[in-house]
Amino acid sequence: MGSPEAExxxxxxxxxxxxxxxxxxxxxGIDLVAYAGRGTALLGRNGxxxxxxxxxLAGVIPPTEGEVQVDGIDVxxxxxxxxxxxxxxxxxxxLVPRATPWEHLQLAARLRRLDAWExxxxxxxxxxxxxxxxxxxxxxxxxxxxxxxSVVLAAFGxxxxxxxxxxxxxVDPLGVEATQQVIADAKARGAAVLVSTHLRDLAMExxxxxxxxxxGAAVAALDAADxxxxxxxxxxxxxxx
Amino acid sequence: MRTAPSWTELSWxxxxxxxxxxxxxxxxxxxxxxxxxxxxxxASGLVCVALTVSAIVVPAYLRSALSSDRVGHLxxxxxxxxxxxxxxxxxxxxxxxxxxxxVPRDEAVAFPVSSVTEHLAALLLAPLNVAWxxxxxxxxxxxxxxxxxxxxxxxxxxxxxxIVLATAIGQVVGWTFEGxxxxxxxxxxxxxxxxxxxAGVAVLVLDDHLTTVLDHSPTxxxxxxxxxxxxxxxxxxxxxxxxxxxxxxxxxxxxxxPARWALHRPLRDELRLEGERHxxxxxxxxxxxxxxxxxxxxxxxxxxxxxxxLVLAMMPGAVALAGNLEWRLITILPGLVASxxxxxxxxxxWCLDGxxxxxxxxxxVAPGLAYAAKVIVLFEVLLAAAGLTIVLxxxxxxxxxxxxxxxxxGATVVVSAQVVAACLGWSVRSPYxxxxxxxxxxxxxxxxxxxxxxxxxxxxxxxxxxFSATSxxxxxxxxxxxxxxxxxxxxxxxxxxxxxxSEPAVRSRVIAVVAS
Numbered sequence: 001m002g003s004p005e006a007e008x009x010x011x012x013x014x015x016x017x018x019x020x021x022x023x024x025x026x027x028x029g030i031d032l033v034a035y036a037g038r039g040t041a042l043l044g045r046n047g048x049x050x051x052x053x054x055x056x057l058a059g060v061i062p063p064t065e066g067e068v069q070v071d072g073i074d075v076x077x078x079x080x081x082x083x084x085x086x087x088x089x090x091x092x093x094x095l096v097p098r099a100t101p102w103e104h105l106q107l108a109a110r111l112r113r114l115d116a117w118e119x120x121x122x123x124x125x126x127x128x129x130x131x132x133x134x135x136x137x138x139x140x141x142x143x144x145x146x147x148x149x150s151v152v153l154a155a156f157g158x159x160x161x162x163x164x165x166x167x168x169x170x171v172d173p174l175g176v177e178a179t180q181q182v183i184a185d186a187k188a189r190g191a192a193v194l195v196s197t198h199l200r201d202l203a204m205e206x207x208x209x210x211x212x213x214x215x216g217a218a219v220a221a222l223d224a225a226d227x228x229x230x231x232x233x234x235x236x237x238x239x240x241x
Numbered sequence: 242m243r244t245a246p247s248w249t250e251l252s253w254x255x256x257x258x259x260x261x262x263x264x265x266x267x268x269x270x271x272x273x274x275x276x277x278x279x280x281x282x283x284a285s286g287l288v289c290v291a292l293t294v295s296a297i298v299v300p301a302y303l304r305s306a307l308s309s310d311r312v313g314h315l316x317x318x319x320x321x322x323x324x325x326x327x328x329x330x331x332x333x334x335x336x337x338x339x340x341x342x343x344v345p346r347d348e349a350v351a352f353p354v355s356s357v358t359e360h361l362a363a364l365l366l367a368p369l370n371v372a373w374x375x376x377x378x379x380x381x382x383x384x385x386x387x388x389x390x391x392x393x394x395x396x397x398x399x400x401x402x403x404i405v406l407a408t409a410i411g412q413v414v415g416w417t418f419e420g421x422x423x424x425x426x427x428x429x430x431x432x433x434x435x436x437x438x439x440a441g442v443a444v445l446v447l448d449d450h451l452t453t454v455l456d457h458s459p460t461x462x463x464x465x466x467x468x469x470x471x472x473x474x475x476x477x478x479x480x481x482x483x484x485x486x487x488x489x490x491x492x493x494x495x496x497x498x499p500a501r502w503a504l505h506r507p508l509r510d511e512l513r514l515e516g517e518r519h520x521x522x523x524x525x526x527x528x529x530x531x532x533x534x535x536x537x538x539x540x541x542x543x544x545x546x547x548x549x550x551l552v553l554a555m556m557p558g559a560v561a562l563a564g565n566l567e568w569r570l571i572t573i574l575p576g577l578v579a580s581x582x583x584x585x586x587x588x589x590x591w592c593l594d595g596x597x598x599x600x601x602x603x604x605x606v607a608p609g610l611a612y613a614a615k616v617i618v619l620f621e622v623l624l625a626a627a628g629l630t631i632v633l634x635x636x637x638x639x640x641x642x643x644x645x646x647x648x649x650x651g652a653t654v655v656v657s658a659q660v661v662a663a664c665l666g667w668s669v670r671s672p673y674x675x676x677x678x679x680x681x682x683x684x685x686x687x688x689x690x691x692x693x694x695x696x697x698x699x700x701x702x703x704x705x706x707x708f709s710a711t712s713x714x715x716x717x718x719x720x721x722x723x724x725x726x727x728x729x730x731x732x733x734x735x736x737x738x739x740x741x742x743s744e745p746a747v748r749s750r751v752i753a754v755v756a757s
Contacts, residue, residue, distance in 0.1 A: 083603060099538050106525060
């Protein structure tokens with residue numbers, strides 16, 4: 001992996017993470033470190049364990065084994081504290097179908113204890129071209145609109161840890177641009193950003209570090225520069241088999 | 242651009258293909274069940290068959306043991322009983338948007354499921370409704386009680402055929418109503434039709450003409466067919482059966498036309514709700530208020546939930562109005578309303594969040610508070626619906642005495658608590674991923690819903706009857722004494738489920754399933 005910042009810049013530390021769902025082991029011993037002000041891409045095929053790892057970091061799924069710390073807080077023992085410092089964009093849906101974006105933001109602002117949040121919310125909605133739909137229920141949104149708004153919700157509280165699972169999936173170029181800007185802003189204010197995606201080129205634009213997963217385990221930790229361009233595509237392809 | 246109607250779905254080859262597809266869809270559903278669920282399903286089926294046979298046989302042999310006067314009274318109302326079943330079949334189909342889905346819409350979208358298959362599936366799923374089953378048992382039992390054990394099979398067969406015919410007619414009306422609802426002025430048309438129907442019945446009741454109308458019910462022929470079977474008039478009996486069979490075939494085929502018409506129309510009401518602007522209101526003052534606001538929006542902005550709650554609140558009250566129910570019988574109504582309300586979404590409470598469940602669970606809020614929000618929102622909905630029913634029923638019941646008032650209030654609070662406790666338990670143990678957007682959607686698969694509804698009906702009816710008994714007491718004491726332990730029991734069950742919900746592994750399983 002690329003040159004890390006000082007040791008105290010570590011915001012996410014995962015050692016030997018395992019997650020089992022009954023007989024299925026979705027994650028089989030992943031180690032991961034993410035640093036303040038840097039983006040880390042989680043790459044891999046379907047079922048590689050990317051989304052499950054993200055859910056563990058968001059405090060939504062408890063780890064079966066291993067040590068997972070977010071800003072020094074153990075996820076297994078203090079998930080609520082972890083939720084306070086993370087912003088999470090889930091890979092599927094992520095929106096309450098019969099609530100409006102504004103109602104989602106009101107709930108998030110209340111539970112995250114955000115004051116005078118309205119201007120920032122309005123700004124984010126405009127940047128993601130969602131201002132006109134702010135008071136319509138999300139059940140009528142297109143897939144791309146839903147993805148864009150999930151990114152808004154994740155970034156809204158300016159969290160120290162930004163977890164974006166498939167943020168570019170089905171999103172138009174303007175939405176991709178806005179998402180990249182949100183990631184850049186988060187890194188600039190010292191947040192650790194994790195991006196899980198199948199779109200390698202976009203991930204390389206957003207991140208400095210890369211972890212490639214296969215079958216629930218990490219197979220490579222690289223610099224983003226190693227996976228750029230034609231040569232990077234070949235290297236990535238080789239890691240998937 | 243208008244498109245010409247395609248009638249290819251109504252051809253004989255399509256009918257045959259649709260029936261074949263039905264088998265494939267049933268197999269698809271069956272394969273989705275765990276082994277334990279299949280065993281439970283088989284056992285439930287056998288119990289249902291055994292209870293149906295008992296409902297037919299046992300009353301026939303009770304006749305001699307009971308007063309013959311009662312038989313005489315029953316004979317006079319048998320055609321009305323049969324007609325009542327027909328009304329129930331129509332109401333069930335209308336309120337479920339034409340009938341239940343064998344495969345939810347979002348799962349079926351990848352398959353070419355024709356309106357023929359949809360219609361036949363809705364017809365076959367109609368009996369998975371506890372009200373349908375209990376009414377069917379009631380009319381079968383009443384028939385065998387009236388006619389006795391002699392030529393029992395011959396007397397019961399016409400009623401069995403009537404049950405099938407009424408269900409098929411219910412589907413025809415249900416699809417037609419759904420088709421009208423999906424039209425440009427659908428809401429206005431269907432609400433006007435409903436209001437006119439209620440007004441018509443009200444006029445008949447107030448003018449004392451209801452009995453005269455019921456005496457001319459076409460179901461008199463069903464009773465006469467049963468009588469012909471018992472008295473050995475076989476030619477008349479056979480002709481009646483042939484007519485009933487022909488009408489069944491006709492009604493099943495006739496249902497294809499409105500089914501196709503309705504299913505090809507856009508879901509205007511649902512689309513309107515999705516496109517509607519909801520003006521923002523002031524920021525919530527507490528975490529719980531914020532959670533409740535989203536849950537309430539999820540209920541009242543869902544077409545099937547809104548409509549279902551309204552029907553549930555109004556129908557038993559209207560029946561009580563028409564039947565001039567006394568207070569001691571009104572104690573049973575809250576149980577009916579609470580059970581029905583729970584079946585709209587409560588049995589799978591986290592389905593209100595849909596795919597947003599994952600995001601909601603990622604918010605920094607204590608699990609206990611998220612759980613409390615679901616308990617409160619379900620409780621308040623059930624209490625509101627039951628309250629409206631009681632108000633309607635009270636119009637003709639007059640002022641209750643203190644014991645009756647305590648009994649009705651006790652029954653309302655206790656059955657609501659019982660239903661909420663049962664529902665939250667099921668919601669945590671057996672969550673399902675469902676989209677409650679369509680009026681035909683249910684919060685759990687139809688077979689599971691039948692099991693839930695049977696269990697809720699038994700518990701709430703028994704509780705209602707217990708409170709009915711307390712209404713005969715001289716004061717409110719017995720009702721209060723009965724309510725306290727029952728509320729404590731429900732409270733303990735709610736606390737037990739809350740403890741399970743607080744486990745991260747349990748919570749993550751529920752959330753993952755609901756959001757998938």
